[in-house]
Amino acid sequence: MDVKYVNPFIEAFSIVMPQLGFSTAKKVGIGARKREIVSSGVVIVLGIIGEIRGNIVYVIDFESAKKIASTMMMGMPVPELDEMAQSALSELTNMLTANAATCFSNVGITADISTPTLLYGNNLTVKMSSEKVLSVKLEADSIPIEINISFENN
Amino acid sequence: MDKVRIVIVDDSAFSIAFIRNILEENGFEVVGEAGNLDEVKKVVEETKPNLVTMDMTLPGTDGLECTRAVHKIDKNIKVIVVSSMMDEEIIHQARENDVSAYVQKPVDADELVTAINRILATKELYEFLNREYFPVFKEGLLDSANRMTKTRLTFQEEYPFNKEHSSAGLTVIVGIIGKFSGRMLIDMSKETAHKLAAALLRRDSRNADEMMAALSEFANIISGNACSVLNRENKALGLRVAPPSIFYGEEVHISAPEFGTMSVVAETDFGEILLNAGFKRGE
Numbered sequence: 296m297d298v299k300y301v302n303p304f305i306e307a308f309s310i311v312m313p314q315l316g317f318s319t320a321k322k323v324g325i326g327a328r329k330r331e332i333v334s335s336g337v338v339i340v341l342g343i344i345g346e347i348r349g350n351i352v353y354v355i356d357f358e359s360a361k362k363i364a365s366t367m368m369m370g371m372p373v374p375e376l377d378e379m380a381q382s383a384l385s386e387l388t389n390m391l392t393a394n395a396a397t398c399f400s401n402v403g404i405t406a407d408i409s410t411p412t413l414l415y416g417n418n419l420t421v422k423m424s425s426e427k428v429l430s431v432k433l434e435a436d437s438i439p440i441e442i443n444i445s446f447e448n449n
Numbered sequence: 450m451d452k453v454r455i456v457i458v459d460d461s462a463f464s465i466a467f468i469r470n471i472l473e474e475n476g477f478e479v480v481g482e483a484g485n486l487d488e489v490k491k492v493v494e495e496t497k498p499n500l501v502t503m504d505m506t507l508p509g510t511d512g513l514e515c516t517r518a519v520h521k522i523d524k525n526i527k528v529i530v531v532s533s534m535m536d537e538e539i540i541h542q543a544r545e546n547d548v549s550a551y552v553q554k555p556v557d558a559d560e561l562v563t564a565i566n567r568i569l570a571t572k573e574l575y576e577f578l579n580r581e582y583f584p585v586f587k588e589g590l591l592d593s594a595n596r597m598t599k600t601r602l603t604f605q606e607e608y609p610f611n612k613e614h615s616s617a618g619l620t621v622i623v624g625i626i627g628k629f630s631g632r633m634l635i636d637m638s639k640e641t642a643h644k645l646a647a648a649l650l651r652r653d654s655r656n657a658d659e660m661m662a663a664l665s666e667f668a669n670i671i672s673g674n675a676c677s678v679l680n681r682e683n684k685a686l687g688l689r690v691a692p693p694s695i696f697y698g699e700e701v702h703i704s705a706p707e708f709g710t711m712s713v714v715a716e717t718d719f720g721e722i723l724l725n726a727g728f729k730r731g732e
Contacts, residue, residue, distance in 0.1 A: 333698075342624020342632070342691025350624065350694050378613070381704040400544070403537045409624025409691055410632050410708065410729050414616070416701030422661050424692030447692060 300347065301325060301429055303398035304442050307391045308433050315387070316366050317435040328430045332421040332443055336360060337376070339388045339413045340421070343396070345406030349446035350424045351395075353388045357415070359438045360384055366436070376415060385411045391442075453569055456481040456492055458515055459504040459531070464554070468502055468531065471558045477565065486510040486518060493522050499569060502561075503548070505532035505539065516546045527568045531556060559684070566685035567628055574685055575730050578629060582679060583607065583711040586633060586726045589675035590715055593667060598648035600718045607713035610725050614712075616701035617723065618642065621668040625676060627688035631708075631728035633672045635664075639697065641720030648719060665693040675726075 305322050312320035332338075336356035343349055355363065357376065364380035365373040367387060373380045392408045399406050423445040431442045455477050459465045469479050481492035485508055493501065501519050505512035516528045530543050533554040543551055550564040566574070587604060594602050618639040625631040637645065646660040647653050649667055654660035669690065676688035710727025 338696065340622055340624070340694050340696075342626060344624075344626040344689050344691050348691065350691055352694065378705060381613075382707060385704065385707060401541075403541070407626040407630065409626050409630045410706065410727075412622050412624075412632050412634065412706070413704040414620065414696050414701055415704070416616070417699040419696060419698035419701055422665075422695035424665070424694050 298325070298429075299402070300446055301431055301444060303395040303402075304351075304391070304431055304444065305433070306398045307394035308435070308440075308442075311387075311390050311394050312435040316369070319437075320435045321433065323432040323434050323439070325429065325431050328428050328443070330423045330426055330428055330445075332423065332428075334419055334421075335417045336419070337381075337384060337413060337415045338419055338421055339385060339411050341388060341392045341411045342409035343392070343406050343446075344409075345396075345399075346404045347399070347406050347446050349444070351388075351392055351408075352421055352423065352443040352445075353391075354421075354441040354443065355384070356439070359440070360415075362438050363387065363435070363440070381413055381415075385413050452476065452478040453500060453565065454478050454480045454496065454498045455565075456483060456496060456498040456501045458483045458489055458501055458507070458512070460484045460507050461504075464504065464531075468556060468561070471556065471561055475558070475562045483515075484508070486515055489515045490518050490522070493519050493526065497523065498526060500527045500529065500565060502531045503528050505530060505534055513542055513546045516543075516548055520547060529561075529564055529568070531561070563684045563687075566683075567687065570685060571628075574683065575629060575728075577683060578679065578686060578728055579709070581682060582675070582726060582728060583713075585678050586671070586675045586724060587713060589671040589678070590635070590722070590724050593671045593674065594715075594717060597667065597670070598645070598718075600648065602715045602717040602722075605714040605716065607711055610705070610710045610712040610727070612705050614703045614705075616696070616703055617721070619664070619695065619697040620701070620703060621664050621693050621695050623668050623672040623693045624691035625672065625688055625728070626691065627676075627680075628686050629688075629728040629730065631710075631726065632706075633668070633675070633690075633724070633726040634703070635668055635671070636703070636723040636725070638720055641717075641722065644719035645717070645722070661695050665695060668693045671724075672726075
């Protein structure tokens with residue numbers, strides 16, 4: 296899969312995170328990975344359809360998820376991943392993916408996104424929709440977030 | 450709903466007559482015509498239409514300048530560019546100028562009418578979708594199970610899904626995009642997943658990959674068929690499905706969505722299958 300399909304997500308991350316109260320937002324690494332992702336924590340999936348078709352899966356461990364939700368809620372303590380925190384994280388991925396879709400349209404690739412679905416659990420396995428998955432590791436204020444991108448026929 | 454009032458901007462008498470015909474045949478009211486910038490300002494100011502169809506090449510001006518003039522009068526007036534020219538640059542510029550849709554000449558009646566409905570009928574369309582979608586998805590599950598596994602299922606009572614939900618074991622999620630975005634998921638125990646996959650494959654699955662491929666395709670067919678039925682009922686919905694993703698693990702929870710969704714448990718020969726689907730009202 297071409298790296299040009301990844302840049303919009305990195306760009307979106309660097310645009311959106313500062314708006315939500317994070318002082319730094321950076322890319323840590325990119326790599327190809329297998330179709331199955333195992334993690335303990337939060338995963339959020341969104342579909343993307345247009346000139347590209349596939350899924351975006353955000354993977355965040357429990358502690359990081361709580362920290363992100365706390366920053367998004369003006370530093371309010373988030374001891375548990377409650378409904379409010381889950382809602383903040385869903386909205387975060389919605390903003391990131393919608394921004395990425397806008398970045399895609401700026402380079403002539405149109406794409407719309409579905410609503411996010413958030414799941415959490417232990418040893419949570421995600422089977423992505425296609426064989427080729429690119430994984431982008433990002434950090435906002437040293438909190439890790441992983442974006443897994445799988446597009447068909449790219 | 451009151452008739453939608455439309456102004457046609459074009460410098461060709463033929464095109465104006467052609468577009469007028471399509472619009473009037475489809476229940477829209479053409480309240481004015483314009484062929485240059487001054488006429489656009491005058492007609493739009495006087496008639497305050499809901500929507501303007503906009504040619505791109507106009508004498509002494511262009512569709513983008515005229516679109517800006519329309520929005521200066523009232524930014525709520527929707528503009529659809531109707532032009533023979535269509536390339537990335539023009540579409541990009543049209544988007545930058547808040548054009549709502551783009552239809553290429555020669556104008557296809559269906560395409561134009563669908564574009565107008567999609568732009569204007571948001572509220573009515575959402576109400577329509579909200580009323581219609583769940584029975585259609587249930588029918589999709591019932592029908593797919595029936596055709597693909599030759600078994601019958603019965604539904605328990607449906608209910609709104611508005612709090613966190615524990616996964617029974619394995620969840621298949623399909624994102625939906627179109628005039629409104631949404632999602633469908635099916636959730637079942639691992640045992641049910643194995644039995645269902647075996648019925649779909651007509652033999653035991655050889656490995657986990659094969660089982661999950663069968664379940665993916667099952668979810669893809671349910672959601673794809675349901676969206677096709679809804680699109681046939683109203684073309685403006687333009688629903689399309691993303692490829693399915695599968696999730697499983699220990700004590701997996703599915704969070705309450707930010708929008709209204711409906712759930713129902715289907716009792717099948719393989720065990721219980723939860724079906725959940727919903728759409729978000731657009732901005």
